[in-house]
Amino acid sequence: MKRIADSTVRRLSIYLRFLEEFEGRGLATVSSEELARRGGTTSAQVRKDLSFFGSFGKRGLGYSVPELSTALRDILGLGKEWKVVIIGAGKIGAALAQYRGFRQRGFVIMAAYDTNPEKIGRKLEGIEIRDMKRFEDDVAEQKPEIAVLAIPPDEAQSSLDRIARAGIRAVLNFAPVQLHATGDMTVKTVNMAMELEGLTFALTNKDGN
Amino acid sequence: MKRIADSTVRRLSIYLRFLEEFEGRGLATVSSEELARRGGTTSAQVRKDLSFFGSFGKRGLGYSVPELSTALRDILGLGKEWKVVIIGAGKIGAALAQYRGFRQRGFVIMAAYDTNPEKIGRKLEGIEIRDMKRFEDDVAEQKPEIAVLAIPPDEAQSSLDRIARAGIRAVLNFAPVQLHATGDMTVKTVNMAMELEGLTFALTNKDGN
DNA sequence: ACATGTGAACTGCTTCACAGCG
DNA sequence: CGCTGTGAAGCAGTTCACATGT
Numbered sequence: 153m154k155r156i157a158d159s160t161v162r163r164l165s166i167y168l169r170f171l172e173e174f175e176g177r178g179l180a181t182v183s184s185e186e187l188a189r190r191g192g193t194t195s196a197q198v199r200k201d202l203s204f205f206g207s208f209g210k211r212g213l214g215y216s217v218p219e220l221s222t223a224l225r226d227i228l229g230l231g232k233e234w235k236v237v238i239i240g241a242g243k244i245g246a247a248l249a250q251y252r253g254f255r256q257r258g259f260v261i262m263a264a265y266d267t268n269p270e271k272i273g274r275k276l277e278g279i280e281i282r283d284m285k286r287f288e289d290d291v292a293e294q295k296p297e298i299a300v301l302a303i304p305p306d307e308a309q310s311s312l313d314r315i316a317r318a319g320i321r322a323v324l325n326f327a328p329v330q331l332h333a334t335g336d337m338t339v340k341t342v343n344m345a346m347e348l349e350g351l352t353f354a355l356t357n358k359d360g361n
Numbered sequence: 362m363k364r365i366a367d368s369t370v371r372r373l374s375i376y377l378r379f380l381e382e383f384e385g386r387g388l389a390t391v392s393s394e395e396l397a398r399r400g401g402t403t404s405a406q407v408r409k410d411l412s413f414f415g416s417f418g419k420r421g422l423g424y425s426v427p428e429l430s431t432a433l434r435d436i437l438g439l440g441k442e443w444k445v446v447i448i449g450a451g452k453i454g455a456a457l458a459q460y461r462g463f464r465q466r467g468f469v470i471m472a473a474y475d476t477n478p479e480k481i482g483r484k485l486e487g488i489e490i491r492d493m494k495r496f497e498d499d500v501a502e503q504k505p506e507i508a509v510l511a512i513p514p515d516e517a518q519s520s521l522d523r524i525a526r527a528g529i530r531a532v533l534n535f536a537p538v539q540l541h542a543t544g545d546m547t548v549k550t551v552n553m554a555m556e557l558e559g560l561t562f563a564l565t566n567k568d569g570n
Numbered sequence: 571a572c573a574t575g576t577g578a579a580c581t582g583c584t585t586c587a588c589a590g591c592g
Numbered sequence: 593c594g595c596t597g598t599g600a601a602g603c604a605g606t607t608c609a610c611a612t613g614t
Contacts, residue, residue, distance in 0.1 A: 156566070157605065158559065165558045166539060183573065192539060195573085196607055203575060211613045212572045228558050229565030247456040253537055253554035298560055322560040324553070328462055330375060330401060338563040340556045344533070345462035347549045349374045349437045350367065351507055351531040354547040356438030357365070366583065392595065404595090405585055412597060420591045421594045 160201050164224055166191045167198065171221040183214040234259050235296035237320075239311055240303035241266040241274075241281045244326050248300055249277040262296050291318040298322045305329040312339070369410050373433055375400045376407065380430040392423040442467050444505035446529075448520055449512035450475040450483075450490045453535050457509055458486040471505050500527040510534040521548070 170190045174182055184195040184202075191198070202208055202220075205227050209215045225231055236254070238245050241264045248254070249264060264276050265284045272283045282290065299315045301308055301323055308327035315323060316337055325331055325341040333339045379399045383391055393404040393411075400407070411417055417432050418424045434440055445463070447454050450473045457463070458473060473485050476493045483490050491499065508524045510517055510532055517536035524532060525546055534540055534550040542548045 156562075159605075161559055161562050162555055164562075165552075165555045169537075169539075185573080190539070192541075194607070196576095196609090197605095199573090199575060200606075207575070209574050211574045213614075214573065227562070227565075229561035230558065234561060234564075243456040243459050247452040248553070250452050251553060254557075257554060257557070259557060297564060298557070322564050324556055324560060328378075330378075330399065332401075336567075338560055338567075340559055342551055342553065342556060343374075344457070344460060344551065345466060346371055346374045347533055347551060348463075348466070348468065348507070349439065350370050350549055351533060351547055352438035352443060353365075353370050353373075353436070355443075355506060355531050356436075358545075358547075364582095368583075394595085403585070405587090405598095406583095408595090408597060409584075416597065418596050420596045422592070423595065 154204060156204055160204065161228070163191060163193060163197070163201050164228060167201075168221065168224040168228065168230075171217055171224065174217045175221055179217050181214040182217055182220070184209070186214075230258055232258065234298055235294060236261050236298045236300060237287075237291070237296045238264040238276075238279070238300045238302060239284075239287075239315070240264070240301065241268070241271045241276050242302060244302040245300075246276050248302060248326075249279045259298070262294055263290065287314065288318050291320060296320060298324065301325040301327055303327060363413065365413055369413065370437070372400060372402060372406070372410050373437060376410075377430065377433040377437065377439075380426055380433065383426045384430055388426050390423040391426055391429070393418070395423075439467055442469055443507055444503060445470050445507045445509060446496075446500070446505045447473040447485075447488070447509045447511060448493075448496075448524070449473070449510065450477070450480045450485050451511060454509075454511040455485050457511060457535075458488050468507070471503055472499065496523065497527050500529060505529060507531045507533065510536055512536060514538040 167187050170187060171182070184198040188195040188198045205223070208220050208223050236259050238248055238261060245264055249261060254261060261279050264279050264281045265287050266272060266281050267284045271281050274281050297320065299320045301311055303311055305327045308325065308329050309331055312323060312331050312333060316334065321337050323337065323339045325339055328343050328345050331339055331341065376396050379396060380391070393407040397404040397407045414432070414436050417429050445468050447457055447470060454473055458470060463470060470488050472489050472491045474491050474493045474496050475481060480490050481492045506529065508529045510520060512520055514536045517534065517538050518540055521532060521540050521542060525543065530546050532546065532548045534548055537552050537554050540548055540550065
C-alpha cells in the first residue's frame with residue numbers, strides 16, 4: 153500500500169467522529185461537502201483522503217453513514233480491542249487512566265507501572281499499579297500492543313528501550329524529550345511545552361505586544 | 362514577516378531544548394549538523410529554519426550557544442512571563458497544574474476555574490480553584506494571555522466562545538472535539554484519542570496482524 | 571442533475587549543492 | 593578549510609476541475 157500521510161490519518165479520525173455522531177442521530181447518508189464543513193477542510197480533501205483506501209460513496213448521493221463508519225473503523229484498526237499499559241503512575245498517568253476516550257474506542261488498560269514502592273499495589277482510577285520489575289514478565293504473558301509513557305524526561309529513553317525489548321511496538325509518549333526508536337516502532341510524542349511555544353510564537357509574531 | 366510553517370516552529374522548540382542543555386554544560390558553540398543529529402533532522406533543515414529569522418551563525422565555526430539560545434527564546438516569545446488560566450479542575454487540569462514544563466518556561470498559572478461547588482475554593486497543586494462565574498471579571502483584571510481548556514467535550518465550544526469574548530486569544534485545548542474559532546485566535550488541540558488512532562493505524566497497516 | 575473519484579496543476583516544505591565568508 | 597546561508601531542484605500534500613456513474 154502507498155504511504156499514507158499523517159495528516160490524512162488524522163483527518164480520517166475526525167471524519168469518523170462526525171460519522172458516529174450522525175450514526176447516533178440516525179442519518180443515512182452524508183456528502184463529502186458536509187464532512188468537510190464540519191471537519192474544517194474541503195470536499196476534495198475528504199474525497200482524496202478516502203480514495204487512498206477505496207470507493208465508499210455513491211455518485212450523486214454521497215456516503216452511507218454506517219458503511220463509511222465501518223470502513224473507517226477498519227482502516228484505523230479500531231475493529232479490535234487494543235491492550236494498553238501505562239508506564240508511570242504520576243499525575244499524567246492518572247489523568248490518562250481515567251480518560252474516557254480510551255475505553256470508548258476499545259482500548260483496554262491492563263495496568264500501570266511504577267518503581268515507587270509507595271505506589272505499587274495501589275489503584276489508579278481502578279487500574280492496578282504494578283512494580284516495574286514485573287513489566288517484562290507481564291508483557292510476555294499479556295501481550296499488550298501499546299505503551300503510554302508518562303514518566304520524567306530523563307527516564308524516558310531508557311524506558312522506551314525497555315518497552316522495545318519487551319516487544320511492544322507502539323508508544324504514546326508524554327515525556328518532553330526527543331526519543332530515538334528503531335524503524336519497526338511507531339512513537340507519537342505529545343509535548344505540551346512545545347504546543348505552548350507554538351502559542352507564544354503566534355502571539356508574539358502576530359501583532360505588536 | 363513571511364508566514365512560518367508550524368513544523369518550523371516545532372523544530373525551533375526542539376533546538377532550544379538542546380541549546381539549553383548545552384548551555385548548562387558550558388559548551389560555547391554548536392554546528393547545524395550537531396543540532397540536526399540530536400533533533401532528528403538534517404543540517405540543511407536547521408539552517409533553513411534559522412534563516413527565516415536572521416543570520417545567527419559564523420561561517421566555518423557554527424553557532425554561539427548562548428547567542429542562539431537567546432535568539433530562539435526571543436523568536437518563540439519566551440522572553441516574557443505569560444499568564445495562563447486553566448479551565449476545568451478535573452484530572453487533566455490537575456496534571457497540567459503540576460506540570461513542571463510550565464513554570465520552567467516562564468508560564469505562570471493564575472488560577473483554575475470550575476463550576477462544581479465541591480471544588481471551588483480548594484487548591485489544585487497549589488493553584489486556587491475559582492468559580493467560573495468570576496472568570497470574566499478575573500480576566501478583565503489580570504489579563505491572562507493563554508487559556509488551557511481541560512473540560513468535557515460537550516462544554517468545550519461554549520467555553521471557547523466565552524474565553525474569546527473575555528479577550529483571550531490563545532487556547533490550548535485538551536477536549537477531544539473540533540473547535541471553531543475566529544481568525545484572530547490561535548487554538549492548538551491536543552487530542553489523545555486521535556494520537557492513539559494514529560498508532561492503531563500504523564500497527565494495522567504495517568504488517569499482518 | 572448531482573456528488574463522487576481522480577489525473578493534473580499548484581502550493582509549500584524539504585533537500586541539494588555551492589557560493590560566500592570567517 | 594569548514595560551516596553557514598540560500599537560491600534552485602525535488603517532493604509531498606492540497607486544490608482544481610471534470611469525466612464518470614447513478
